[in-house]
Amino acid sequence: MDYHIRSAEPRDSPHIMAMIRELAEYEKITHFIKLTEEVLHRDGFGDNPWFRCLVAERPENEPSETGPPFAGYALFANSYSSWTGRTLHLEDIYVSPQFRGRGLGKKLMKKVAQEGLKSGCSQIHLSVLKWNNPAIHLYKSLGAESLTEDPGYQVMSFNLEALKNMAKEEQLSCTL
Amino acid sequence: MDYHIRSAEPRDSPHIMAMIRELAEYEKITHFIKLTEEVLHRDGFGDNPWFRCLVAERPENEPSETGPPFAGYALFANSYSSWTGRTLHLEDIYVSPQFRGRGLGKKLMKKVAQEGLKSGCSQIHLSVLKWNNPAIHLYKSLGAESLTEDPGYQVMSFNLEALKNMAKEEQLSCTL
Numbered sequence: 001m002d003y004h005i006r007s008a009e010p011r012d013s014p015h016i017m018a019m020i021r022e023l024a025e026y027e028k029i030t031h032f033i034k035l036t037e038e039v040l041h042r043d044g045f046g047d048n049p050w051f052r053c054l055v056a057e058r059p060e061n062e063p064s065e066t067g068p069p070f071a072g073y074a075l076f077a078n079s080y081s082s083w084t085g086r087t088l089h090l091e092d093i094y095v096s097p098q099f100r101g102r103g104l105g106k107k108l109m110k111k112v113a114q115e116g117l118k119s120g121c122s123q124i125h126l127s128v129l130k131w132n133n134p135a136i137h138l139y140k141s142l143g144a145e146s147l148t149e150d151p152g153y154q155v156m157s158f159n160l161e162a163l164k165n166m167a168k169e170e171q172l173s174c175t176l
Numbered sequence: 177m178d179y180h181i182r183s184a185e186p187r188d189s190p191h192i193m194a195m196i197r198e199l200a201e202y203e204k205i206t207h208f209i210k211l212t213e214e215v216l217h218r219d220g221f222g223d224n225p226w227f228r229c230l231v232a233e234r235p236e237n238e239p240s241e242t243g244p245p246f247a248g249y250a251l252f253a254n255s256y257s258s259w260t261g262r263t264l265h266l267e268d269i270y271v272s273p274q275f276r277g278r279g280l281g282k283k284l285m286k287k288v289a290q291e292g293l294k295s296g297c298s299q300i301h302l303s304v305l306k307w308n309n310p311a312i313h314l315y316k317s318l319g320a321e322s323l324t325e326d327p328g329y330q331v332m333s334f335n336l337e338a339l340k341n342m343a344k345e346e347q348l349s350c351t352l
Binding site: 144163 | 199
């Protein structure tokens with residue numbers, strides 16, 4: 001079984017968005033999804049893209065009747081580490097249920113690694129849900145280390161409301 | 177006490193690198209630092225910068241005799257979330273020991289939030305060491321939530337050796 005993996009194109013946006021929703025359902029975090037197809041399209045395929053995406057086309061003998069024409073995708077962004085410099089932040093790697101267990105996740109990871117090396121990166125960084133053992137197993141089998149285990153990092157996030165509150169307070173104190 | 181916070185300039189590279197080393201000493205992870213001043217300079221101040229940096233100048237009445245001319249810095253990069261779109265990844269926020277406890281960390285965070293909003297971001301994302309209570313307290317007081325607590329994310333990383341192994345295996349399997 002072979003998959004054609006290629007860089008996403010603007011016309012792929014609705015299908016990528018559909019797979020992002022599928023992944024969120026698997027991760028049980030659909031309530032966090034604020035992203036829309038329009039915003040994804042603007043941010044990924046404009047003059048200064050904010051992310052890059054690889055899509056794995058379905059094998060010709062397994063076309064989709066109603067869903068996306070892809071078996072999976074990987075979405076990642078340039079990032080930076082003050083330890084090691086240029087870094088790829090791997091946001092999502094996703095394989096549709098019917099294609100799991102056939103090595104596509106590994107193949108996508110390998111393509112992401114190639115993209116990272118081409119860009120001069122020396123690290124791929126990602127967050128994974130603690131209960132998602134298939135994903136953790138894949139990453140560890142390919143050489144990933146848990147920075148939550150050692151040296152002990154946790155992930156934190158400020159949402160839009162927190163950003164606006166921080167920015168507003170600063171403006172006020174500047175005028176006082 | 178007021179600090180002038182401004183965007184870093186190319187001439188600041190050696191001082192930023194010095195503060196990165198100070199932060200690594202505080203975090204007890206100096207053995208992870210592979211970054212050099214030359215690479216930092218190339219990646220931050222070339223045609224396609226991989227990160228942005230704010231520096232807080234020391235107050236005029238507290239000049240440095242031997243160390244960097246800064247009281248602290250914040251280093252961050254554009255990133256992307258498939259939940260919320262444009263994201264700032266906050267890599268480092270650092271305040272030199274003699275300036276701690278005077279609100280500079282909060283002021284730097286506020287400036288980072290303003291930069292994020294200007295770029296259309298709706299999230300700031302960061303990793304913090306579990307034992308670094310002053311930093312965790314600062315982030316929580318400004319509205320951050322721990323994604324390690326809920327929904328339960330851990331941080332993982334592939335280093336350069338793992339990237340090269342992944343990329344190499346893929347090339348081999350393509351020729352078989």
